[in-house]
Amino acid sequence: MKGSMIAVIAILAIISSVVQPGQAVSCGQVDAALIPCVSYLTGRGGDSPSPGCCAAVKTVKGMAQSTPDKRALCSCLKAAANNYADLKDAAAQSLPAKCSVQMDVPISRSVDCDKIV
Template sequence: MKGVIIVVVVLAMVQLMVEPSKAISCGQVDAALAPCVPYLTGGGNPAPKCCDGVKDIKGMASSTADKRATCNCVKAAANRYPSLKDDAAETLPTKCGVQMDIPVSRTTNCDKYVFLP
């Protein structure tokens, strides 16, 4: 599992260096949320690196298009983990002290969700 996380982080970093002007990518979102997987699947409290990732996502997703793309990436990531606890996903931003417009959910319709600028 650690090897997979390291690979995702490295790929996200490479993509950031190669294409810094592109919109937010699912690779960036996956890398930011990778440290959150133990919390999202097992509960307890999110690790500091997880909360750093949540804060990074908030900082990256400033426009409505970025927020919508991020929402879709979060939704796709959540659907890859069948053991994800919905209540842990819902409370993740609050536990990290971050107010997010982007819901962490498997079921959100990101295309119809209204994101405030």
Template structure:
């Protein structure tokens, strides 16, 4: 099972590098960036450095309002796939990584109001 998860992460990371500049942010990019955060988001503690790198990556990719809204919807979809996601850990993730971000990590965010 671990091998399958690692393979999926590698594939998602490869997809991230295949997207041409100027294209909208994709859920594959967001999922690949947040994959290292799953242990923190479901178990608490402190996020791994790779997780914080992913959060910073998302912030860098989400340069426009449309990108931030797309990333928000991807994050929301990803959050809803994990029934054991700790909402308080998710909301604290950007701050724990030292990143100020306008994209909340939550199952219930209204992404249409993101600027």
């Protein structure tokens, strides 16, 4: 009985070391990463995002690989967009393309995050 219990514990220890829990996307991380984009998104930074903004977009894209993380990222982006009354929707929607980043998650106030896969 003792030997089988030790074997079960050893197997569980091996499994838990192999299966890494996903890192949750936090809105604080997303907000902090996108600070360089605020001037562009609100129309005060010209017609093109800054290199720092584009680096931020790439960082944000890398935060979400799984569907739950993409949905969390979507919710964070939607909340961030709603925090800026002067945010230009066209600028937000074109930001990934202007930075040459293929985003799986749109930057929009009206997106349904539950439909993100």
